[in-house]
Amino acid sequence: SxxxxxxxxxxxxxxxxxxxxxxxxxxxxxxxxxxxxxxxxxxxxxxxxxxxxxxxxxxxxxxxxxxxxxxxxxxxxxxRYTNSPVAVYKDELYNLPFNMNTFYQLWNVRTPEEAKAKIQSQIDEENISEPANLEEQALNLVGRDIYEKLIKGYTEKQWGRSATELPAFIIKRLPVRFTYDNNYFNDxxxxxxxxxxxxxxxxxxxxxxxxxxxxxxxxxxxxxxxxxxxxxxxxxxxxxxxxxxxxxYRSLNFEHQTLDTENYQGNAVVNYNEREVPYTRIIEHKHFEFGAQPKTVITKEFPQEWTLDKExxxxxxxxxxxxxxxxxxxxxxxxxxxxxxxxxxxxxxxxxxxxxxxxxxxxxxxxxx
Ligand code: UDP
Structure with a gap:
């Protein structure tokens, strides 16, 4: 050399x-x-x-x-941490990813058959044949209730524009799972x-x-x-x-806080899915490692427009x-x-x-x- x-x-x-x-x-x-x-x-x-x-x-x-x-x-x-985020929409709380727990919380249905029928009837109501944007794509995949409560606000905050202006390809698929399984990942x-x-x-x-x-x-x-x-x-x-x-790029602004409390939200990841809350989620870091420290650290995640000086x-x-x-x-x-x-x-x-x-x-x- x-x-x-x-x-x-x-x-x-x-x-x-x-x-x-x-x-x-x-x-x-x-x-x-x-x-x-x-x-x-x-x-x-x-x-x-x-x-x-x-x-x-x-x-x-x-x-x-x-x-x-x-x-x-x-x-x-x-x-053995398993990601099982929960989503807050107004005063309601839902399990993610979209699974039987979520469907029970949304519609009080308990069987996969009932859940499938409910989703299909909502998809049919929209009657979209060729989705032209993200909103139509989502409606076509999961119907109006899931879209409005759990997708629309989160996605619009994350990308900084309306779901009707976002391309459909961002969500080619939205996994729905007809078991009571809150594990976010399939791996x-x-x-x-x-x-x-x-x-x-x-x-x-x-x-x-x-x-x-x-x-x-x-x-x-x-x-x-x-x-x-x-x-x-x-x-x-x-x-x-x-x-x-x-x-x-899209950028993010992280607001870290140390709190004098042992357990702030009971989960590592809590999403905030309504448009009016400016952050998309709050992370409570200790739960990634089952921490028992007397204090806790949380991070609010604010999506923001990217400029050269931002990450x-x-x-x-x-x-x-x-x-x-x-x-x-x-x-x-x-x-x-x-x-x-x-x-x-x-x-x-x-x-x-x-x-x-x-x-x-x-x-x-x-x-x-
Ligand atoms: N998403 C959503 N609702 C949620 C979480 C995610 O609609 O509660 C959609 C949204 O369109 C987002 C995409 O899934 O842009 C990926 O989000 P996620 O937060 O999982 O990505 P990460 O930043 O964790 O890689």
Whole structure:
């Protein structure tokens, strides 16, 4: 190797950390840089009153892939947390995802047959043949009651526009489950790292050189000269100087509060589904780890319009942004010393297990093993 490092990894999130771990396991020298003051990207947790606080939004690990489950468990043991959010609509409370408990709460029906008939009759009443927007799509899938109480307000808050202006493709399907099962995910494996996500991300980068508070773009030439290869996990449009325009996102504002109470809401995730409440959900972090601390930390999640100074969370994969991304992707495909990976570089809303899968696949391709 001609330069100081084999790999410069820009961004210490899951993609960069998994790549760095695997590359250094194969004898490659790696340097990770990150503009934040901590590693771990958006799964980073901060310990407050003995509670692991998910500072960049709640992260619940789930996967169907045993090899990915075994991979994360080789760094930290996972607990048996099962996500079963509840939804508040005005003074009513519903179980999620939409299941027999929800249908009982909505209509006082107790059998799958009654629930199916109720939903079908509401779908028939709408008589929509070709859904032209998200509202019509939802009505066509679950009918008016579920749409108005549990989908409309939440979705409009999250995306900052009316459901009739949102494209139908955002909700191709809305799972309805005709069993009394409040488990939000369908995956075989699910849990939270015992002791928090930092154990996972710190385990991945253990023994690897890492420089924090470093902005690649402030001294690009220097950093590009330091390694033979680059793994870039930041915004792909910024990498290419925004030459085809900005890729747009939805952002979030998290309001964290420490409360002098042991148990605030009795569940890790409570959604607020009416439009009039400005936040979409309240997270009570201790319940991810069955915490028994005397205090509690809650986080209200306010969706907000994204601007360059805000954290980019949800890519807006509409026609315009998809076209812009394609142009950047074409440039990226021509690089032979730069690998682009992760949510921001691939402009794709990835779950954690998908990021790990994608990083491991990249490793396999790069190192031919
Ligand atoms: N959603 C909804 N009601 C809910 C929760 C979710 O209608 O109570 C829909 C909504 O359209 C939202 C999408 O599901 O945009 C994904 O939401 P979720 O909060 O599950 O995504 P996350 O941010 O957790 O990945």
């Amino acid at each position: 001609s330069k100081q490092y084999d790999y410069l990894i820009i961004g210490a999130g899951l993609f960069g950390s998994v790549f760095a771990h695997e590359a250094s396991k194969r004898g490659k020298t790696c340097l990770i840089i990150d503009k934040r003051a901590h590693s771990g990207g958006n799964i980073h947790c901060e310990n407050v009153e003995g509670i692991n606080v998910h500072k960049y939004g709640a992260h619940i690990f789930h996967t169907n892939d045993k090899s990915i489950w075994d991979y994360v468990n080789s760094f930290v043991e996972f607990n 075989k494996y699910q849990g939270i790292p015992i002791g928090g996500y930092n154990k996972l991300t710190e385990g991945l980068v253990a023994g690897i050189e890492i420089k924090l508070n470093v902005d690649f773009f402030k001294d690009r030439e220097y950093w590009e000269g330091i390694a033979d290869n680059v793994v870039f996990t930041g915004n792909i449009d910024q990498y290419y100087g925004y030459q085809f325009g900005y890729l747009e 980019p969370y949800y890519p807006i994969n509409d026609t315009r942004n998809t076209e812009v991304f394609k142009k950047y992707k074409a440039l990226a495909d021509q690089e032979d010393k730069v690998i682009f990976g992760g949510r921001l570089a691939e402009y794709k809303y990835y779950d954690m297990h998908q990021i790990i899968g994608s990083a491991l696949k990249t490793v396999k391709d790069v190192f031919n093993d």
